[in-house]
Amino acid sequence: MGKGYYISRHLATAAMVLAAIALLTIIALSVVYNREKSKNAAKFTNATTSPVPPTQKTSNEPWDKYRLPDTLSPEYYNVTLWPRLVKNANGMYIFTGISGVMFTCVKKTDLILIHSNKLNLTLFKGHHAKLTGQSGVTAPAIKTTWFQMETQYLVIQLEGKLKPGKSYWLYTEFTGELADDLEGFYRSEYMEDGEKKIIAITQMQATYARKAFPCFDEPGMKAVFHITLIHDLETTALSLTNYFVFVLNERPNLCVTIFGPTKKMSTYLIAFVVSDFKYISAKDKKGVLVRIWARKKAIEDGQGNYALKITQPILEFFEKYYNTSYPLSKSDQIALPDFNSGAMENWGLVAYRETALLYDPQTSANGNKQRVVTVVSHELAHMWFGNLVTLKWWNDLWLNEGFASYVEYLGADYAEPTWDMKDQTILYDLQRAFAVDSLTSSHPLSRKEEEVNTPSEISEMFNTISYSKGAAVLKMLSEFLTEPVFAKGLSNYLKQFAFGSSVYTDLWDHLQKAVDQTPGVKLPYSVHEIMNRWILQMGFPVITIDTRTGNVSQKHFLLEPEAVVDRKSEFNYEWFVPIKWMKKQQVQDQLWLLQKSGTLNLVNKNEWVLANLHVSGYFRVNYDLGNWERLLSQLESGHQVIPVVNRAQILDDAFNLARASIINITLALRTTKYLLHERKYIPWEAALRNLNYFFQLFDRSEVYGAMQAYLKKQVKPLFEYFGNISSNWTAVPSGHTDQFTQIIALSLACSTGVEGCRELTRNWFKKWMQNPHNNVIHPNLRSTVYCNAIAAGGAEEWNFGWQMFQKATVAAEAVKLRSALACTKVPWLLNRYLEYTMNPEKIRKQDATSTIGYIASNIIGQSLAWDFVRANWDYFFKMYGTGSFSFSRLISDITYRFCTPFELSQLKRFQKDNAETGFGSGTRALQQAIEKTTAKIKWLAENKEPVHQWFLSESA
Structure with missing residues (x-):
C-alpha cells in the first residue's frame, strides 16, 4: 500500500470525524453490497420501482430538457465510494456508494433535478433519495421520484416549495457497475509479471460524473467536494487533494482514504x-509536491523520469505567464493502461494514456518524447x-481547449528551448484546422447554447475546430496584441x-x-469587434495580393468553391485581417484589411512579396501569377x-x-x-x-x-x-527536428x-527476428522499419510483430507495432x-478505433475496413x-x-x-466525408490528366 502524506492539524481532526462516519458507511455499503449479490446482472440500468411518467419528446417539462433549471446551486458534496476489484456472485465488478450534496435554493421550486446515469439507487420509503433542511430549515416531503432516461435525471417532486436563500441536503445510496467502458468510474485490466x-x-x-454519483453535472455548477474511498489494504487510493489513511480494525483487509476538501x-x-x-516524486521551489504514478515496472524502468523532469519547469512557466500561483498543493500525474482520451486535466490528479506520460530512453522515439512534453504542458x-x-x-469548449492547445507550445518551449516548438504550431494546429474549416460542414468556434445539448452533441464539440482552430x-x-498585452x-x-x-466575452473585456x-x-476596432468575426462565423479568408496593382482582397475560402453555405453569418463571411508581410527581405508595417479589399504600398513591383509573415494569421494567401513565379524562383x-x-x-x-x-x-506541384x-x-x-493526399x-x-x-x-x-551524416544510418542527427x-x-x-532503402529496413527487421531480445533498430526509425518489413513479408513477419506487440512493456513501442501490423498486404x-478490434483481450477498447484507422490507411485494407465497420x-x-x-475519427x-x-x-x-441507429458524435464527420468525397470527384474530373502529364514530364 502506498503511504499517504499527512495533512494539517485542523484537517486531521476533521478527518478523524469523517473516519468515524466512514465506519458507518462501510456497514451501510456492505448491506447494499449483500443486497446486490442477489440481484440479476440486468439490473444495472436505471431501472426503478417507480414508473417513468409517459412524457412525449415534445414535452416542455423541465425533466425533458437537457439543461438544468437555474433554481438550485450546489455548494458541496460528501461522496464515499467502495470499488470492488473482484467479481461478485453474478460475475460483475461493482462499486457501492453514498453521496450527499448540500445545495442552496435560488428560486422557489417544488422540483429537484439531479443527474444520475446507470446507478441503482436505494429506496427510502419508496423514494430514491432523502431530503433534509439545513440550519433549522424544514424540508418539504418528497412526493415522488423517478429516473428520466433520455435526459439522465433523477427527478424528485416535492409536496411543498423549497425556499430561496435556504440550504438543503440531498442524500442517496447507490450501486453501480465498475465496467470496462472507459467512462465515469470504470475498471482497467493489465498483465504484470504474469x-x-x-x-x-x-x-x-x-x-x-453522473455515472459515479448523483450530481449537478454541468461545468458551471461548481462546488467543493469531500471524497472518501474504501479499498483493499494493498492498494493506494488517489484523488485531487492530500489524503489521510485509516486501517480498519473491523475489516483488517480494508482501509479508508479520506481526502481533504477540494477547491x-x-x-x-x-x-x-x-x-x-x-510513483516517483519531487518538490518544486514553492513546496508543491509533484508525483508521477504508473505501473510498478514502468516506474522501476525509469519511464516516468522525463515527465517528472519537465513538470516542474512547465508549472514554473505557467505561474509566470499567468502571473498567478499554482492553485493547489500537489500535482499528481498518472499513466493509465486504459484511457479513452490522450489525457484529462483533472484538478490535482491529471490522467494520461501511457503513451502521453511515459518515456523510455531505450525504446521510445524522439517523437514520443515530444508528445510527452506537449501533452503535459497542455494539461498543466x-x-x-x-x-x-x-x-x-x-x-464555448474552444475557449478551454483552444487556449491550452496554443500555450502548450509555449510551456514546451520553456522546458525544451532548443526544440523550436513554437514553429510546429503551423503543422499541428493551423494547417490541421484549415483542412476542416474549409468545408461547408464546419461550424463556428463558439456555437449557440441551444445547439449543444445532448451528451453526443457535447462530445462532438471535442473536435479539430475547438482545439486547433x-x-x-x-x-x-x-x-x-503583442504577447505582454495578451498575458496581462x-x-x-x-x-x-x-x-x-465565464464566457468568451469576459476574456475579450x-x-x-x-x-x-x-x-x-492601437487597434482599428475593439477586441470584441475584431475577434467576434473569427469565432462567431465558421471558416477563414483567402487573402489575394495583386503585386501589379497593390490591391489586396479577401474571400471566404472553401475547398468546393461553388458550394452553398447553409449557415448564415451576420458578418457576411468577412473578417478584420491583420497581415504581416515583407518585400524581398525587408519586413513591412502590418496591414489591417478591414473590408473586402485594400491596398499595399509596393514601390518596386519586380520584387517578390510574402504575406502572413511567420504565419501569424489564420488565413491563406494567394498572389498574381507573376509573384508566384518570383517566389518559386527564390525557393x-x-x-x-x-x-x-x-x-x-x-x-x-x-x-x-x-x-x-x-x-x-x-503551379502547386512546382512548389x-x-x-x-x-x-x-x-x-x-x-x-x-499534401502529397499523401495525392497518394490516396x-x-x-x-x-x-x-x-x-x-x-x-x-x-x-x-x-x-x-x-x-548518420554513418550509413547507424546514428541519428543531434538536432531535434532533424531527427524527424x-x-x-x-x-x-x-x-x-529509392535504391537500398527497402533492403535496409528488411535486414534490420530480419536481424531482430533472429534475435528477439536484441532489437538493433533505433527507436526513431522503428515505425517505418516495422511497417515496411511487414508490408514486404507475409504471415511469418506479421506473427512475429504480433508476438512482440503482446510482449511490449512500453506503451510507445506497442503503438508502433500495432500501427505496423496494419501495413501487411495479405488480405x-x-x-x-x-x-481483433472487437476483442478487448487482443486490442484494448481505447485502441480499437485507431487500429481500424491504421488498417484503412493501407490500400489493401481500406475496403476491408469499410465493409467491416458497416x-x-x-x-x-x-x-x-x-x-x-x-x-x-x-x-x-x-472514408x-x-x-x-x-x-x-x-x-x-x-x-x-443507419439513420435509425444514428451516428452520435460522428454525425458531423459523416457529413464532412460526403462533402469531401463530392469535392474530390469533381476535382479529379478536371485535374487528373494534367497532374499525370506533369509527373510524367518531371520524372523523366
Whole structure:
C-alpha cells in the first residue's frame, strides 16, 4: 500500500470525524453490497420501482430538457465510494456508494433535478433519495421520484416549495457497475509479471460524473467536494487533494482514504484512482509536491523520469505567464493502461494514456518524447485556464481547449528551448484546422447554447475546430496584441473569475482593458469587434495580393468553391485581417484589411512579396501569377531567404488553392521542386501531408507510377544526406527536428523505391527476428522499419510483430507495432486483425478505433475496413458512438480514400441505412466525408490528366 502524506492539524481532526462516519458507511455499503449479490446482472440500468411518467419528446417539462433549471446551486458534496476489484456472485465488478450534496435554493421550486446515469439507487420509503433542511430549515416531503432516461435525471417532486436563500441536503445510496467502458468510474485490466491486475479509475469529462454519483453535472455548477474511498489494504487510493489513511480494525483487509476538501470546481474535473501503482516524486521551489504514478515496472524502468523532469519547469512557466500561483498543493500525474482520451486535466490528479506520460530512453522515439512534453504542458495549462476559471457551458469548449492547445507550445518551449516548438504550431494546429474549416460542414468556434445539448452533441464539440482552430485564432490574437498585452489581460481575467465560470466575452473585456492601459498599442476596432468575426462565423479568408496593382482582397475560402453555405453569418463571411508581410527581405508595417479589399504600398513591383509573415494569421494567401513565379524562383535559387515556416506555408497554401480551383494544379506541384535542396522538417512535413493526399487519390490509378518516379527523384538527395551524416544510418542527427526529417527521408525513400532503402529496413527487421531480445533498430526509425518489413513479408513477419506487440512493456513501442501490423498486404491477415478490434483481450477498447484507422490507411485494407465497420455498425455505435472522442475519427479514417461516384453512393447509402441507429458524435464527420468525397470527384474530373502529364514530364 502506498503511504499517504499527512495533512494539517485542523484537517486531521476533521478527518478523524469523517473516519468515524466512514465506519458507518462501510456497514451501510456492505448491506447494499449483500443486497446486490442477489440481484440479476440486468439490473444495472436505471431501472426503478417507480414508473417513468409517459412524457412525449415534445414535452416542455423541465425533466425533458437537457439543461438544468437555474433554481438550485450546489455548494458541496460528501461522496464515499467502495470499488470492488473482484467479481461478485453474478460475475460483475461493482462499486457501492453514498453521496450527499448540500445545495442552496435560488428560486422557489417544488422540483429537484439531479443527474444520475446507470446507478441503482436505494429506496427510502419508496423514494430514491432523502431530503433534509439545513440550519433549522424544514424540508418539504418528497412526493415522488423517478429516473428520466433520455435526459439522465433523477427527478424528485416535492409536496411543498423549497425556499430561496435556504440550504438543503440531498442524500442517496447507490450501486453501480465498475465496467470496462472507459467512462465515469470504470475498471482497467493489465498483465504484470504474469498476473492480471485490476484498477478502478475515472473519466468524468464531459457528462460521466453522473455515472459515479448523483450530481449537478454541468461545468458551471461548481462546488467543493469531500471524497472518501474504501479499498483493499494493498492498494493506494488517489484523488485531487492530500489524503489521510485509516486501517480498519473491523475489516483488517480494508482501509479508508479520506481526502481533504477540494477547491470550488466542476464535476467533470473530479477524479479518483484505486491501484497498486508506484510513483516517483519531487518538490518544486514553492513546496508543491509533484508525483508521477504508473505501473510498478514502468516506474522501476525509469519511464516516468522525463515527465517528472519537465513538470516542474512547465508549472514554473505557467505561474509566470499567468502571473498567478499554482492553485493547489500537489500535482499528481498518472499513466493509465486504459484511457479513452490522450489525457484529462483533472484538478490535482491529471490522467494520461501511457503513451502521453511515459518515456523510455531505450525504446521510445524522439517523437514520443515530444508528445510527452506537449501533452503535459497542455494539461498543466488547464490547471488555470479551464480549472481555475471554467466555461459556463460546452458551446464555448474552444475557449478551454483552444487556449491550452496554443500555450502548450509555449510551456514546451520553456522546458525544451532548443526544440523550436513554437514553429510546429503551423503543422499541428493551423494547417490541421484549415483542412476542416474549409468545408461547408464546419461550424463556428463558439456555437449557440441551444445547439449543444445532448451528451453526443457535447462530445462532438471535442473536435479539430475547438482545439486547433481555437489555438490558431488565439495565437493570431496574441500576435497582434503583442504577447505582454495578451498575458496581462489574461492574468486579470483569471484573477476576477477565479473559482468561477465565464464566457468568451469576459476574456475579450479584460484583453481590451489591457490594450487601453498600454501606450502604443492601437487597434482599428475593439477586441470584441475584431475577434467576434473569427469565432462567431465558421471558416477563414483567402487573402489575394495583386503585386501589379497593390490591391489586396479577401474571400471566404472553401475547398468546393461553388458550394452553398447553409449557415448564415451576420458578418457576411468577412473578417478584420491583420497581415504581416515583407518585400524581398525587408519586413513591412502590418496591414489591417478591414473590408473586402485594400491596398499595399509596393514601390518596386519586380520584387517578390510574402504575406502572413511567420504565419501569424489564420488565413491563406494567394498572389498574381507573376509573384508566384518570383517566389518559386527564390525557393529554387536560395530557399533559406524565406523563413522556414513560410516555406511550409507556401507549399500548403498552393496545394489547397489548387484543390479549390483557385490556381492551376501544376503551379502547386512546382512548389515541390525546390525540395531537392530542403533539409528542414517543417516544410518537408507540410509537403508530405499534401502529397499523401495525392497518394490516396491516385494510388489506384495510372497516375501513381509517374508520381512515384517524381517523388523518388525529389527524396533521393535527402535520403543520401541522412545516410552520410548518420554513418550509413547507424546514428541519428543531434538536432531535434532533424531527427524527424530523417524519418521522412527513410519513409518516403522506401515507399518510392529509392535504391537500398527497402533492403535496409528488411535486414534490420530480419536481424531482430533472429534475435528477439536484441532489437538493433533505433527507436526513431522503428515505425517505418516495422511497417515496411511487414508490408514486404507475409504471415511469418506479421506473427512475429504480433508476438512482440503482446510482449511490449512500453506503451510507445506497442503503438508502433500495432500501427505496423496494419501495413501487411495479405488480405486474410488484415481481416483477422479487424476481428481483433472487437476483442478487448487482443486490442484494448481505447485502441480499437485507431487500429481500424491504421488498417484503412493501407490500400489493401481500406475496403476491408469499410465493409467491416458497416457490417458491425450497431456494435461500434453502442461502444463508442455516444461519447467517445475518437468515434468521429473512425468515420474520417475509413472514408479517407473515397473519391469515386460509386464510393459516394455507398456513403449516402450508409447514411440512409443507419439513420435509425444514428451516428452520435460522428454525425458531423459523416457529413464532412460526403462533402469531401463530392469535392474530390469533381476535382479529379478536371485535374487528373494534367497532374499525370506533369509527373510524367518531371520524372523523366
